[in-house]
Amino acid sequence: MADLRVEIAGLKFRNPVFTAAGPTSRNGMTLLNAAAGGAGGLVAKTVSVKPAEVPKPNMAAMGRGRIVSRRGILNAELWSELPFERWYEKEYEIALGTGLPVIASVGYTPEEVASLAPKIQEKGVHGIEFSTHYVGGHTEIAKSLKASVDIPVFAKLSPKVNVAEVAKSLDRLVEGIVAINTYGPCLRIDIETGKPVLGSELGQGWMSGSALKPIALRCVADIAKSTKKPVIGVGGVMKGEDAIEFFMAGASAVEVCTAAILEGDTVYGRIVSEIQDWLDEHGHSSVEDVKGMALPHLEKGIVLEPPPKIDRERCTLCGLCRKSCVYHAISIDKAKGLFEIDKEACEACGMCISVCPHDALSVG
Numbered sequence: 120m121a122d123l124r125v126e127i128a129g130l131k132f133r134n135p136v137f138t139a140a141g142p143t144s145r146n147g148m149t150l151l152n153a154a155a156g157g158a159g160g161l162v163a164k165t166v167s168v169k170p171a172e173v174p175k176p177n178m179a180a181m182g183r184g185r186i187v188s189r190r191g192i193l194n195a196e197l198w199s200e201l202p203f204e205r206w207y208e209k210e211y212e213i214a215l216g217t218g219l220p221v222i223a224s225v226g227y228t229p230e231e232v233a234s235l236a237p238k239i240q241e242k243g244v245h246g247i248e249f250s251t252h253y254v255g256g257h258t259e260i261a262k263s264l265k266a267s268v269d270i271p272v273f274a275k276l277s278p279k280v281n282v283a284e285v286a287k288s289l290d291r292l293v294e295g296i297v298a299i300n301t302y303g304p305c306l307r308i309d310i311e312t313g314k315p316v317l318g319s320e321l322g323q324g325w326m327s328g329s330a331l332k333p334i335a336l337r338c339v340a341d342i343a344k345s346t347k348k349p350v351i352g353v354g355g356v357m358k359g360e361d362a363i364e365f366f367m368a369g370a371s372a373v374e375v376c377t378a379a380i381l382e383g384d385t386v387y388g389r390i391v392s393e394i395q396d397w398l399d400e401h402g403h404s405s406v407e408d409v410k411g412m413a414l415p416h417l418e419k420g421i422v423l424e425p426p427p428k429i430d431r432e433r434c435t436l437c438g439l440c441r442k443s444c445v446y447h448a449i450s451i452d453k454a455k456g457l458f459e460i461d462k463e464a465c466e467a468c469g470m471c472i473s474v475c476p477h478d479a480l481s482v483g
C-alpha cells in the first residue's frame with residue numbers, strides 16, 4: 120500500500136489532505152471534527168486583530184441539486200468572527216489536542232500579523248499561513264512574520280497576482296506557498312426576486328470549488344516551476360483524482376474547503392482513501408512518486424494527430440463524444456456496434472477525449 124505520509128517544512132503529516140481556512144475550520148471544535156473525519160493537517164480560519172463582521176447571507180451554491188457539488192460556491196465571508204483572544208485562550212488548544220500539525224492563518228497588515236504571530240507560536244501551533252487576499256504586500260508581511268516567529272511560515276496567494284513572481288520574491292522569506300485563495304469578485308442574481316444572492320457590498324462574492332480548480336492547478340504549476348519551496352494546492356479538490364492532479368502539478372499536499380462545506384467532515388477521509396486507491400492501482404508507493412510528474416510535459420506540450428485513438432473494449436457507444444463533436448466527425452451505429460471517427464473531418468480539437476466517461480478515447 121502506498122505510504123500517504125508527507126513532510127512539509129519539517130512538519131510531519133499522516134496524509135496530504137488538510138483543512139483550509141474557512142467556515143469548516145472556524146473554531147477548535149470544527150478542527151477536531153475534521154481530524155476525526157480523516158484530515159492529515161489542520162489549517163485554521165484566518166484571524167486578525169479584530170473579529171470580522173460578516174454580511175448575511177454570505178454563502179451561495181452556484182447551482183441547485185446534483186450540480187451543486189460539481190460547480191462550487193460563492194462566498195462573502197471574511198476572516199474569523201471570533202476575537203483573537205478566544206483563539207489564544209481556547210480554540211488552538213482544542214485543535215492541538217488532536218495531535219495533528221496545526222497551522223494558524225493570520226491577516227492582514229505587517230503590523231497586525233507581527234502582533235498576533237508570537238502569541239500563536241507561544242500556544243504551540245506548528246506553522247503560520249498568511250493570507251493577503253488581493254490586498255498585496257506579500258514581501259512585507261512575510262518579513263514581518265519571519266522577524267516575529269521561528270515556526271514555518273506559508274504564504275497563501277490569490278489567483279489574481281503573478282503567482283510565479285510573488286513566489287520567487289518570497290523564496291527566502293517563507294517555508295512554503297499555498298495556492299490559491301478564492302477568485303473574484305463574482306456575482307449571482309436570484310431571478311425570482313431580481314436581488315443578489317449575497318448580502319455583501321454590491322452583492323459580490325468570491326468563487327471556490329470545482330470551477331476554481333483549473334486556475335488553481337495553473338497557479339500551482341507556475342509556482343512549482345519558479346521555486347523549490349513546497350507548494351500546497353487548494354481550489355476545487357472534491358475527490359482523490361483532483362488531489363492527484365495537484366500533486367502532478369507540483370503540490371506536496373492539498374487543502375479542502377468547499378467540498379467540506381458541501382459534504383461534511385468525512386470528506387477528508389474519503390479523499391484520502393481515493394488517493395490511496397489511485398496510487399495503489401497505478402503502482403505508486405507515495406505522493407512523492409507522482410509529484411511534479413506533469414511539469415516536463417507542460418514545457419514540451421502535447422500534440423494530437425487525428426483521429427484520437429479508440430479503445431474499443433472500453434467504448435460503450437454511449438454517444439456523448441458524437442454530441443460534442445462540432446466537426447461531425449463521429450458516427451455511431453448502436454445496432455451494428457459501429458463507432459468510427461472520420462479522419463478527414465476530425466480537426467483534432469480533443470473535445471471527444473475529455474467528454475468520454477469511459478476513457479475510451481486518447482491522444483495516444
Ligand SMILES: Cc1cc2nc3c(=O)[nH]c(=O)nc-3n(C[C@H](O)[C@H](O)[C@H](O)COP(=O)(O)O)c2cc1C
Pocket residue numbers: 139140141142164165178192194195196197198199224250275299300301326327328329331353354355356374375376377378
Ligand atoms: C466560505 C469561505 C470562507 C473562507 N475563508 C477564508 C479565510 O478566512 N482565509 C483564507 O485564507 N481563505 C479563506 N477561504 C478560501 C479557502 O481557504 C480556499 O482557499 C478556497 O475556498 C479554495 O478552495 P476550495 O475550492 O476547496 O474551497 C474561504 C473560502 C470559503 C468558501
